[in-house]
Amino acid sequence: AQSVSQHNHHVILSEAASLELGCNYSYGGTVNLFWYVQYPGQHLQLLLKYFSGDPLVKGIKGFEAEFIKSKFSFNLRKPSVQWSDTAEYFCAVTRSPSGYALNFGKGTSLLVTP
Amino acid sequence: DTAVSQTPKYLVTQMGNDKSIKCEQNLGHDTMYWYKQDSKKFLKIMFSYNNKELIINETVPNRFSPKSPDKAHLNLHINSLELGDSAVYFCASSLMRREVQETQYFGPGTRLLVL
Numbered sequence: 001a002q003s004v005s006q007h008n009h010h011v012i013l014s015e016a017a018s019l020e021l022g023c024n025y026s027y028g029g030t031v032n033l034f035w036y037v038q039y040p041g042q043h044l045q046l047l048l049k050y051f052s053g054d055p056l057v058k059g060i061k062g063f064e065a066e067f068i069k070s071k072f073s074f075n076l077r078k079p080s081v082q083w084s085d086t087a088e089y090f091c092a093v094t095r096s097p098s099g100y101a102l103n104f105g106k107g108t109s110l111l112v113t114p
Numbered sequence: 115d116t117a118v119s120q121t122p123k124y125l126v127t128q129m130g131n132d133k134s135i136k137c138e139q140n141l142g143h144d145t146m147y148w149y150k151q152d153s154k155k156f157l158k159i160m161f162s163y164n165n166k167e168l169i170i171n172e173t174v175p176n177r178f179s180p181k182s183p184d185k186a187h188l189n190l191h192i193n194s195l196e197l198g199d200s201a202v203y204f205c206a207s208s209l210m211r212r213e214v215q216e217t218q219y220f221g222p223g224t225r226l227l228v229l
């Protein structure tokens with residue numbers, strides 16, 4: 001079945017630690033890839049997206065992600081997390097050119113401790 | 115100015131009631147979506163409208179009926195509410211351009227609790 005997998009469901013890090021959240025998808029063909037963040041009690045906000053071009057994508061708040069087509073992966077990274085990064089992180093995929101609904105992974109809950 | 119707004123923000127109701135959630139976007143987008151986020155935070159597409167036409171209709175009970183009076187609005191009506199309908203419902207909008215994927219912008223969510 002076509003799906004989006006996020007391997008880490010709960011991650012706890014200390015401030016200043018480095019972060020890498022895994023995301024793999026199983027869709028064939030051309031895909032568009034997204035990372036969204038949901039801060040406690042808030043709505044989803046786009047962190048970054050990949051449509052085409054440079055597979056290393058930089059987003060807001062110091063986040064970046066790398067699209068590795070051969071591995072069907074789009075992992076999210078941040079070199080040094082802050083307490084304010086505590087949130088739910090969702091990887092999502094849509095398929096070009098049709099299929100505009102976001103297919104989400106199950107999310108990763110990140111807790112950053114002071 | 116809020117780009118994608120939803121009302122109400124919270125909705126507590128009894129089983130069997132009928133309720134509506136409204137969504138409006140002022141981004142000039144032509145495509146709107148409803149997503150459901152369950153208690154485990156999993157997000158799943160329910161419906162999508164493009165220029166007031168239904169283009170995505172996932173496996174959702176027919177108690178759920180979306181209505182799009184114009185491109186800027188997509189409402190969700192739910193009949194005969196059940197306990198399992200308790201969730202957060204997110205509206206989103208985007209532009210749909212052929213061969214180009216545009217970013218979806220999300221509303222603040224409506225937290226529905228069915229008692």
